[in-house]
Amino acid sequence: MAPVPSVSITIDRGGTFCDVWAHTADGKEIVFKLLSVDPASALLERKGERFALLTTEGFKDICRIGDQTRPKLFELNIRKPGVLYSKVVEVAERVTVEDYVLNPHPAEIDLSDPDLVKTSSGEIIRVLKKLDHAAVRKQLQQLFDEGFRSLAICFLHSYLFPDHENEVAEIARDVGFDFISLSSELSPNIKILHRTTSACADAYLSPTVKRYVDGFVSGFSVLPKRVDFMQSDGGLSTASKFTGLKAILSGPAGGVVAIARTCYDPEEGTPVIGFDMGGTSTDISRFDRIFEHVFDTTISAEINATLDVPMTAEEVASGFLAMANETMSRPIRNITEARGFAINKHNLASFGGAGGQHACAIARILGMPRIIIHKYSSILSAYGIGLADIVAETAVPAAYVFTDNALDTVLAHFDTLKSKTTAELVSQGVQPELVEHACYLSMRYEGSDTNLSILQPQGNDFRTAFVEAHRREFAFELANRPIVVDAVRVRGIGCKLSVLDSHVIIDMPSKERLSVEEESSINPVELSTFASRFMSIAEQMGNTLQRTSISTSIKERLDFSCALFTPDGKLVANAPHIPVHLGSMQFAIQYQHSVWQGKLQPGDVLLTNHPECGGTHLPDLTVVTPVFADGQLVFYVASRGHHTDIGGIGITSMIPDSKQLWQEGLAIRSLRIVSGGAFDEAAVRKAFLDVANMPGCSATRRLNDNISDLKAQIAANQRGITLLQALCCEFGTPRVQKYMYSIQANAELAVRNLFRRVAHERGPAPLTATDYYDDGTPIRLAITIDAATGSAVFDFAGTGPQTHGNMNSPVSITHSAVIYALRCLIDLDMPLNQGCLNPVDIRIPRGSILNPSPAVAVCGSTIASQRVVDAILRAFGAAAASQGCANSLGWGEGGRDPVTGVVAPGWNYGEALGGGSGGGWGTPPEGDDDVGDVRPLPTQ
Structure with a gap:
């Protein structure tokens, strides 16, 4: 046989x-x-293991709060994904990093302090609260008695200092827990939310996956020579090493x-x-x-x-x-x-x-x-x-500036990690001589948190490899900024041979411009296609801005917006960014268009932030770029980003006691910052530094960061220009502009239909609502709908007067609130654009808090955007309000001393705290999302 x-x-x-x-x-082959x-998917259908999360005291809600962003910007019935854990336990422990990058007064650290620990990455950690082992054992025993057998553990700064996680895990094993997931082992990275969710997913899935794997393997009467499982990273793992996190x-x-x-x-x-x-x-x-x-x-x-x-x-x-x-x-x-x-x-x-x-x-x-x-x-x-190859991967955190002297440290890390991965692969049956290694550094510019994973280049010239990768992906480099190494990673590969097999090859004909013959009617399929393309372009602008910016306000909090506008400055399409920006930006574009009409050339870029010129509050700097095709102005693209420091009398750009606009920092009506492709850095620096000439004011403490973020906004606009010009080349400019205006007409029709439906349901009486600021100042609204035309008057008569403070709001913000609220009331997938406002007549009394006189302070105008939206939704009976307040928290050091007048170096930090959304039809209120769609900054 x-x-x-x-x-x-x-x-x-x-x-x-x-x-x-x-x-x-x-x-x-069979x-x-x-x-x-x-x-069924254990993750998607929530059929994973019951487990408990252990985290640092004070952070039990980190997964529930998440990043505060809304899943869909225009949905009123907000449904956030639930947490995976069944119970969360806070552990009394706390460590912190002893120094910080922006410290203007660095000092020698005394390592003789018994509470200081120098980690393997070189960072100095201070143990603020040591683990109480007896208390931890008691907490774990209670969880065990409640039937828990799986744990996820994630503590602050454990990516640098894993000792506390390891100690708790050791106690948990002694108590009898079957599965323990440590964030410091799974994802040794700085962001605690990412580490926590990774540990939770692992604790939730791995026991289920292990039971499935054990059942699968036990089905063989004779165990095969190898039983390997595919991982999410593209490598194979033995059954004993396979985990839920790696299986997703x-x-x-x-x-x-x-x-x-x-x-x-x-x-x-x-x-x-x-x-x-x-x-x-x-x-x-x-x-x-x-x-x-x-x-x-x-x-x-x-x-x-x-x-x-x-x-x-x-x-x-x-x-x-x-x-x-x-x-x-x-x-x-x-x-x-x-x-x-x-x-x-x-x-x-x-x-x-x-x-x-x-x-x-x-x-x-x-x-x-x-x-x-x-x-x-x-x-x-x-x-x-x-x-696939059998792989093993290991990494260690790092925290040092990459220099020629640091290369020896990097290579030593590589050697150590190569030995570990080789041993791991040998334990899985791979012959040592078949093991290959890929070595990576996680690198970034100092002050940025955008890491690039750089594969070890020939000659170990990591600096050049990083700069080239950064230039390719972001279109610029920061020549004088240090490069930081965040992690060292080695991927061991047990190699296999592979053979190319037969294929079907289809060579597509060259793509030519589509027919530009005008049609008498609008094709609804093409209308949807162009709407999708316009939104995609705005999204890609946003991706570019986030990845190229330096400040945490733009990169982490995502406090920015990108949009496309008609050649006369009306909104065409936007990415789902900040609601208060989206409807107000067109006022800024229309103002710039009126000032510069006929004077702009390709390669010109404008900067503005003044509330009388379409701005909101001063920290929101808007960069505007014209788009030309065949020598004609065919679009504008713009990006608006919140700069945490623009100078003024306060420590942050959100100044609680400002009374006049000049006290709030940089205010620019219109400034050409790029002319013919050349960035006018001297003019930009002068504009920012001139703020210090005003009484009691300081200039920005981080001017280089401001300039870097402006360059990122310019790069985002350039991305939009490139894509729009390609679209015009593909379809022809007349056809693109035809559908550009048709998208606005479509939105106008949707709003008119909304008004007609509401008039039919509610009758001819005006829809009314009143909301109040914390000081009692009213916002009064009466909406009168003309059912025949599908139009409406939004009348704010009776709204309180402007204040001698900073809660005053430019007219553009009220328009932004109206267009956003109307878009929320339309249950259709369409871009927010000027068409939503075409059927609306907005009337705001001059001298009111929503239409103040020139030069008043406005940095608290973010409150108005929330209050006005609350009033509109209340008038339509669409949703209840939450607290209606856009909380802002900021601190820092440096700037002009109010007593001595001396200007000291420093920094600042700004945070927006989500206030939650009110309940709507069929959904409960969400108290931990941010209706402004701004993320909180990561704790670490």
Whole structure:
């Protein structure tokens, strides 16, 4: 009897199908599919392990608060995802970093202090509160008695000082807990929210995954030579090392490995976009020499307001397909164009059960030259698992400036970590001589928190590699700013051989400009397509701004907005950023247009923030750039970002006791900061520094950061220009502008229909509401609707007078509140734009707190935006109000001493605290989200 040949079997258990690929020693390949018997996901369907979270005292709600952002900006029925843990316990422990980067007066640290600990990264930690082991044991025993067997542990600064987590874990093992997840082991990174959620996901999933793995392995009558599991990082793990956190994206990771090994040609070097469309989700990835994992799950957008255009059933179905293809193209743009890569320099690798049905359309939309379809495209994730390497990865935190002297330290870390990963792989059955290593440094510019993972280059020239990567991704470098190493990472790889297999290759015809013949009517499919493209461009502008900025206000709090405007300054489309910015920015653009009409050239950029010129409060600096096509002004793009320090009489830009506008810092009506592509840094510096000439005022304490953020805003605008010009090249400028105005007309129709419906339901009587500031100043609103025309008058007569303080609000903010509230009341997926305001007549009495006289203080005007929205929603009976206050907390040091007049170096810190949203129809209030959509700064 012939011996049974050995066989290699790989399985991808997806949401719809279970894909199987087998390869025998005699070269035979077997492929088949099974329906997934139980497609449930323990994470998505909340069927994971019951566990408890242990965290630093005072931080029990960190997961519940999260980052305060709203899942969907215009939804009134806010439903935040729940927490994974069943119980949270606060542990009495606290450590802190002894010094800080912005300290203007650094001093020698005395390490003889018994409460100070020098960590392996070089950071000095002060132990403020030591662990009480007896108290911790009592807490753990109580959890154990309540039936908990799984724990997640995350303490502040444990990425630098893991001792307290390790001590608690040791006690927990002694008590008898089965599974313990430590954030310092899973994710040794600075951000505590990310570490906490990682530890929670691991504690929630790993016990369930372990039971599944044990059950799977026990099903073999004779245990195979190896049973490995795919991880989210694209590597294999033995059953004993496989955890829930590493399993979440293991299926899509198999697809990435497959396209890397079978669809990428290293000799040609063309990067590959993976398009995996299965029965449950669509996953997007990019491969170029080395693995980068970026996935987006996409769904089709909702249909827009009816246009009364007759369409056949086939045309409607074709329209849905077109919108689905456009929607799935957006995440591809996000991982290419948004990061500085040209889409048309990539091949598209299509796989998954439905990928082939959409690949040609998506390649045509994106201008991609070639489609690659592997012969096993329907089971490519399973096939990729068979091509994956066994991997082990380890990292250590670091906290030092990269210099030539630091290179020896880096190389020593690499050697240590190589030994650890090799030992780990050998324990999994890999021969030592087959182990290869990839070494990385996590690097960033000092003052920024955007890390780039830099693969060890030839000659160990990490500095040049980082600068080149930063310039490629963000289009600039910070020549005089130190580069910081945050972490050292080594990935050990137990290598396998792979063989390119046969494919179907589709070479797409060159993409030509589409027909620009005018049509007599608006095509609703194209209307949705252009709306999606415009919103995508604004989103990519925002991505660029966040990634290139320096300040925590823009980078972390995301206190910025980006938008597109018509050539006369009216809002076309925006990304879902800050509500108070979105409706008010068009006032700033229209003012700049009136001042500079006919005077601007390509390469010019303007700066403004004055409340009389379309600004909100002074910290919100708006950068405006004209867009030209065929020599004509066709759009404006703009980005507005909150600068924490712009000078003035206070320590932050939110000054509690200001009475006049000049006390609040920099105020610019219009300044051309870039002329013909040349940045006028001298003029910018002068404008910021001149603030110190006013009585009692200081200039900004972080001028270089202000300038860096302005350059980031300029870069964001340039990204928008590039994409808009490409859109005009693709479709023709007349067609693009036709749909630009049609999108506004569509929004206008939606608002008129809203007014008609409300008038029918509520009758002819005005809708009224009154809200009050904390000092009793009223905001009175009467909304009179004309049912025949679908228009409305928003009359704020009776609103209280302007104050001798800073709660006064520019007119633009009230307009912003009105357009935002109306957009929230329309249950359609459409961009916020000027069309929403076309049917509205807004009347605000001059001299009121919502329309004050010139030169009054306005830094507290953020309150008005919330109060006015509350009043509008109350008038429509749409939602109750929460506290209606945009809390601001700030502190710092330095600036002009009010007694001596001496100007000292310093810094400041500003924080916005979310006040929650009121209850609406069918949903309870959410007390821990931020209706302003601004994130809190990370604690560490």
